[in-house]
Amino acid sequence: MLTFPALPADTGEILMQRLDEVAQFSEGGPGVTRRPFTDEHRRANQLITTWMQQAGLDVHIDAAGTLVGRKAGPPGSKTLLIGSHQDTISHGGKYDGMFGIALPILVLESLREQTLPYSVEILAFADEEGVRFPTALMGPRVLAGTFDDANLQKTDKDGVSLAAALSEHGGDPDSIAAAKRNPGDLIGYLEVHIEQGPLLESLGLPVGIVTAICGIERWTVELTGQAAHAGTTPMDLRRDAFAGAAEIALAVEGYCQAMDGLVGIVASMTLSPNVPNAIPGKAAFTIELRASDDLIREAAASALTQWAEAVSKRRALGCRLTKTYAQKAVPCDPWLRGTLVRSLTHHDFRPHRIMSGATHDASAMADLCPVAMLFTRCRDGLSHHPDEAITAADAQASAACLAAFLQMLDSD
Numbered sequence: 001m002l003t004f005p006a007l008p009a010d011t012g013e014i015l016m017q018r019l020d021e022v023a024q025f026s027e028g029g030p031g032v033t034r035r036p037f038t039d040e041h042r043r044a045n046q047l048i049t050t051w052m053q054q055a056g057l058d059v060h061i062d063a064a065g066t067l068v069g070r071k072a073g074p075p076g077s078k079t080l081l082i083g084s085h086q087d088t089i090s091h092g093g094k095y096d097g098m099f100g101i102a103l104p105i106l107v108l109e110s111l112r113e114q115t116l117p118y119s120v121e122i123l124a125f126a127d128e129e130g131v132r133f134p135t136a137l138m139g140p141r142v143l144a145g146t147f148d149d150a151n152l153q154k155t156d157k158d159g160v161s162l163a164a165a166l167s168e169h170g171g172d173p174d175s176i177a178a179a180k181r182n183p184g185d186l187i188g189y190l191e192v193h194i195e196q197g198p199l200l201e202s203l204g205l206p207v208g209i210v211t212a213i214c215g216i217e218r219w220t221v222e223l224t225g226q227a228a229h230a231g232t233t234p235m236d237l238r239r240d241a242f243a244g245a246a247e248i249a250l251a252v253e254g255y256c257q258a259m260d261g262l263v264g265i266v267a268s269m270t271l272s273p274n275v276p277n278a279i280p281g282k283a284a285f286t287i288e289l290r291a292s293d294d295l296i297r298e299a300a301a302s303a304l305t306q307w308a309e310a311v312s313k314r315r316a317l318g319c320r321l322t323k324t325y326a327q328k329a330v331p332c333d334p335w336l337r338g339t340l341v342r343s344l345t346h347h348d349f350r351p352h353r354i355m356s357g358a359t360h361d362a363s364a365m366a367d368l369c370p371v372a373m374l375f376t377r378c379r380d381g382l383s384h385h386p387d388e389a390i391t392a393a394d395a396q397a398s399a400a401c402l403a404a405f406l407q408m409l410d411s412d
Helices: 011-022 039-054 099-110 138-144 149-153 162-168 199-203 241-258 294-314 334-346 361-365 392-408
Strands: 058-061 067-071 079-085 119-125 186-194 207-213 215-224 262-272 282-291 318-327 353-356 371-376
Touching: 011 039, 011 099, 011 392, 039 058, 039 067, 039 099, 039 119, 067 099, 079 099, 079 361, 099 119, 099 186, 099 392, 119 138, 138 361, 149 162, 186 361, 186 392, 199 207, 207 334, 207 392, 215 241, 215 294, 241 262, 241 282, 241 294, 262 294, 282 294, 294 318, 334 371, 334 392, 353 371, 361 371, 371 392
Parallel strands: 079 119, 079 186, 186 371, 207 353
Antiparallel strands: 058 067, 067 119, 207 371, 215 282, 215 318, 262 282
């Protein structure tokens, strides 16, 4: 078995301390609220820059406002990109995104005296969540050359444009196109992230290997029946739009429960009239489906929309179905995944494979280069919440696996 220098035994504890420290750069209220290109973001960047410099990295901000720390390898060597996002949702947790920035910096600090046969760049992306501006994944999309420049003119609630905020933060809207990276210069992209779900905890595993980032499909459904008095209309003569919506919701739940690798939900429902003594004449709601296999997702959408139409016909309801969003699944690269498998087994962790049901920076980076993700267990599967939590022991496990990955990457 390959042997590598062990990480310091307190790596996990130091990482938790750093995550607590950077979480202070937040707007008021519970949890962490750090929107891109704000004072909180600027102060977080200053602290992350200090960490990067302690790890011996050369630091700069690119045109899209991404903070980059680089460990140069031999001349002419390719580059491995590692990163995640430092912005949060409103009143989010301290680990979503930032964990995948602080951890690789700390690992590279531990490996500072070791020469790797390739270059490494840590990327602290500015805007993954899309909370301040009506756009998201800006940093990776700029690197991949898929960013729409029209987004630069979009504004936040105060009327500040993305271009203006980016310029004030040290980015350069005029150089967005030139920031596109050459795929031939890159090994790939790795993202370390909390799972944001309960599977690893249920299996008693500290880490897991992502097979794919799910594809997503959303539909709006509008059912039209007849509003009427709830006390005077016989049950068999009702055209109850909500009853039809409830039947469709149960069908979505049942279909997804019966199909491995598929999750779905009916949500965002509005009724009219929404009063206790009237039959709902209208019901509008959304259906969202997610799967790591696009064929499974598309088959589910076809079956469930046909079911919605059949339910509506049987109940004498009008039915309007509209697809509002579709995003293809992003498979993780087999070679990078294989290296992750070896890094986990090296430390005697079972390399459980897991689908990511959430979107990540890696989904946009896949348009540039091969991608892989390492998940870390989180308490109760909770994320996007102030109570989001991991343990120092699991942070240590993730750091050890990443360190082994970095040292195994060119060992074939």
